Amino acid sequence: MLDLTKEIQLNPHYQSLYKKLRLVLYILAISITFYLAYLILFPHKYYAFSFLNPHSNKNSLSIPLLNKSHPDYNGVVPANSSLSFDANLADGYSKIKITLTTLHQSSNLTHLAVSLRKSYQAFLYKKGSPIGFRDGSLLKNNQHFYLISDGHLREFSQLNILKKLGYNLKSFQTVTPQDLKYNPLGSPITSFQQYPNSTIFKINTDYYLLVNQRLEKFVSTQAFKTRYQAQQSIEKNISFLKKYPLAKNSIGFADGTLVSRGISVYILSQGVFYPINNAQTFESKGWQWKNIIPINENELAIYKKGKLFNIKGVHPTGTIFKVLENSHYYLIKNHQKHLLPTPAIANSWLFKGPILISGKSLTTMLSCYLKKDLLSSSTYSCETTTQQLANLIGHDYEFKVSPPKNIQLSFINLDFKKDFTKLNLKNSLKNLFYKIIGNYVQIHVK
Template identity: 45%
Template sequence: MGFKDGSLVKNSKNYYIISNSKLREFSSLQLVKDLGYDEDSFKEVFSDELKYNKEGDIITSSDIYPDDSLFKVGDDYYQIKNQKISKFVSRRAFSTQYEPKQAIEKGPEFLENFEISEDFIGFADGTLLSLGLSGFIVSQGKILPINNVTTFESMGFNWDDVISANGEEIGIYEKTKLFTIDQPHPDGVILSDKEMGKLYYVQNGERREFTGPNIINSYLKKDPVLVEEKGLRITNQCELKKKIGFSKKYDCVMPIESMKDIIGNDYQFVLNSDSDIKINEINIMFKRNATLENLRLALSDIKKKIIINYIGE
């Protein structure tokens, strides 16, 4: 997993921009200055981190800006893509992806040199947005409406990370089907396993591990979603036994005490059988022992359900 497109990085006396996922070196510091970049906007990175982006052509001319270059014209931000210039829908959208110092300041006449795209650039993938009582997550240039509070919290999202968007910011997106608790985290979400000391970026439905602290910082503009990989390694089992009498039902009891401190509310069940069986129905019931602490937890759950119903799930 390499640096984010548009990143400005340096190693020793070498200056680079990440353009179309490639590491493109500027031929000299003087060229960097001639193009209008602020020397201080280039972040010093480790040499090992540079290898995760393929090398592109060296930049030798001050006449053409490389793709993914960023600009500020007045109060607006722009980015070059395929030698067209696209406008960020708002400064807030820009700030979810980049820092202001990464953009080269230009006058209005600069825009006359480019074909201006009709499409706006929005928020970074994985950004949480709200409009009225509706909540959304941005992914692959679209917004997924989050169906309820339970889904939001079960996915590990943080209420403090939600950006209250306006109609214009939401309006540039195509809305897709509801995002529910049954779905995996969408593309753009960053996952953090603190016990393992690893961070992952969800891309194309897969986890891609970040390979360096500066690479992480090129993507991470808000708190990651906390996960625990050890939860995948903790298992319990029980043997199904036929109920007494003429019933065709089977049951078993499985303690899950060892899983109580694992982050998340999702469980995976696997049924193994030595012979072919036909299952008409599976019922799963979670029970708590009658303790004062469990009573408090139950009352807390009831409160959450009241809140969900109040906002019109």
């Protein structure tokens, strides 16, 4: 073995001791290297929340919710109510250890079940009422012609009115009576003097939408095309602008549109653009690179800048999920998921591919039962494998506890682990390779 200090001579006894100790030192160094490699290739992911410091930056879990609605800042969970908390990951893990610590020793959590499911956080929202066609949709059923105006289904009382207003008969989409059930019935359109709200116009090369009898201009043609098709518009000349006042606001892209400017990618929703922090977040949320629309400075300027969209980010309003098993579509709107009940309705909202999701993720639930830790009188933990959840799309885990008695928690800790398997090793090496490639190769969006 390499002797770096040959010049220093020891007596035979110490020389032999030196050789042994040097061997131990090298074995120790190799062991530490392997241990470090193990930590890198089979990483743990820790999440924690302290009810003693609920606003601390060190809390890696977002604030737990009572009955999925009220933030719980003090850890009190009344009997028969539920406490839920979410952990967002970028890739799959094999095991989860859940540890709950009570504030006082009085609360006994032994045998209390912690249930968990895996999906996208937005898809786990409460179900809202089904949504009908998008405003501005032109529909026909038999010889009845309709416009979706301010969310209402308004019928043209006569074909003559429709023609005089300048609508193109070919732009009306044929639908079934079933499709028409989901927009409340509005008053019929009887006048050809005045256009109903939600009518779309094309003046020169610009598109406008009539909102509250004011013309709102689309910021660009590509923004218009994320909501409507060109044939839905009525062509007018420039003098038409004198007939209706022009609104100050411009209309941007459909909510949930992914756009890029330079090397940055943003998700647009409700007048705000959220910069996506990295490619890992982008891919873990189920978005596809091909759905990104490159935009210019003027198109981005109508949006306010939102906070950085990181791995903890939840799909915003406007996101559309498609359930793999039954091809049902859901639209995320104001923290609820709404069914788009028929394919025709879904088509009026879709402009790019939806985010695929497993319907089973709502019903596939794992449970583990807490046990008291040996070394602490107020700490309870349980461990479960996530094999059953492995094939479900999405990396957001939702945990839920429903105690039969009042309890008060002080800490929640989650430890996600990867098993020492060939598959996990392969995946880790692949991820590392992609990370290195990602650092050196810029992704160009067409």
